[in-house]
Amino acid sequence: MTIKEIQDSIVEEFSMFDDWMDRYVMLIEMGKECPIIDPQYRNDNYLINGCQSRVWLHAELKDGKIYFTADSDAVITKGIINLLIKVFSGQTPADILAADMSFLDEIGLKEHLSPTRSNGLLSMVKQMMLYAEIMNK
């Protein structure tokens, strides 16, 4: 699937819920399904700054595509990083760099998460873009 197709399906999934509790239940589920980072990378070098809870992110280039793994000590944060992983993992660096991130507004993530958490979310996106930039060369 293309990035756009994946984003659309996530937006559709989220729009099924009116209640914020249900959306959080979904994020928590996503957190539990997150592809976990290899323990050797779960260190300060892979830590993303700007999140109140700790998030580690690793990226690997295979056959021209980037595969992300991550972990966090908070499950909601892990849900958010996994949501981004679902969108970006298995895509080419060029496609990731060209991606439109407005779907975050559509599912209300940016708008409804607390400012600190929201900054964390933006830091996560920024870090993924940074990996894509490096691997695009």
Added chain:
Amino acid sequence: MNHFDVNDIRKQFPVLDQLVYGKPLVYFDNAATTQKPLCVIERERDYYLHENCNIHRGVHYLSQMATEAYENARKTVAQFVNARQPQEIVFTRGTTESLNLLATSLGQLLVNQGDKVVVSAMEHHSNMVPWQQMIQAKKGELLVIRMDKKGVLDLNHYEELLKQKPKIVSITHISNTLGTVNPVKEMVAMAHKYDIPVIIDGAQSMAHQVIDVQDLDCDFYVFSGHKMYAPMGIGGLYGKMEWLEKMPPYQFGGEMVDTVSFEKTTFNKVPFKFEAGTPNVGAALGLETAVKFIQSFDRQEVEAYEDELLRYAIEGLSSVEGMRFIGEAPKRNGLVSFVIDGIHPYDLGTIIDKMGVAVRTGHHCAEPVMTFFGIPGTVRASFAMYNTKEEIDIFVKAVEKAANMLR
């Protein structure tokens, strides 16, 4: 004296009467800042509507009135903490500024190269970092009073540290993370045996306990207005006159000077020597009103009510599976801090926020305390006189529901 009726009190705090995410707001973040009663809001508004003026210098009517009001506020605060004279109260922006003032000014007076200063293991960053920075610049040593796993300071260790002849002791009255009420009167007496002055951080105590600086015999007592129903941007420092007179100024500029030439400046009297620049007059008047608001109740009745809230919250939370209280000192006040096995405090705080409950999560500006307990942070619920048992019921149910979602 007003009879204490929580429903009447709540009417004076309009901010409490609102829905967040469609749920009634339960405000349990009072240790961060309390809400303000109407009388305080109106006092500050009135000042800007009718009295606004720069103080201490004007010959005109408004300036004289504002000066008088500001100095009356000082008197009210002095009486509130039982200072010997109003001049022993210096207005600051709050606890943090008061402590920075002391670290700089008292530090300059007393601390030489290689000297030591004592703080405790449960300090807020504001009562640790200023001392740490000052002492590092002087190649000295910061001595830290140990605590046990219940969050009680080790007074034997404290005695050992005093024998090392530190120049200053600075300790919190009530821990903002653990709720521990420290035996400050005893700790002051212990330090005085060695002729060491003691500063008490009263940020968490002023709203909840009767403070008598003469009875405590502390050399300094510092506090924030906004944690005791007053506006933000105002707070204070009580200091014994003999210290305030000896201490050099903290900041320089207008208001704090006596005579000025390009060759030499002489400084104003205490407390003006420590109040450089235009003070926050409106907030000082708000603080005075907040003090009078607190004084309008039987303090023992309020204290008993707040204790009951705390006991009720602890009892309710105890039934939650995996509950671990952080801070279990026998004498606690105003707040309860906890973690739940396998659940990150941030996740819990995020979910219960959606249920209308406002608590604090994280390290509460006391990272060394979190390191000591080996946790990333806690969930902290802190109470004020306008909170109710019904709100605690909502809170405990929210915690249970969130914990079930997150497990």
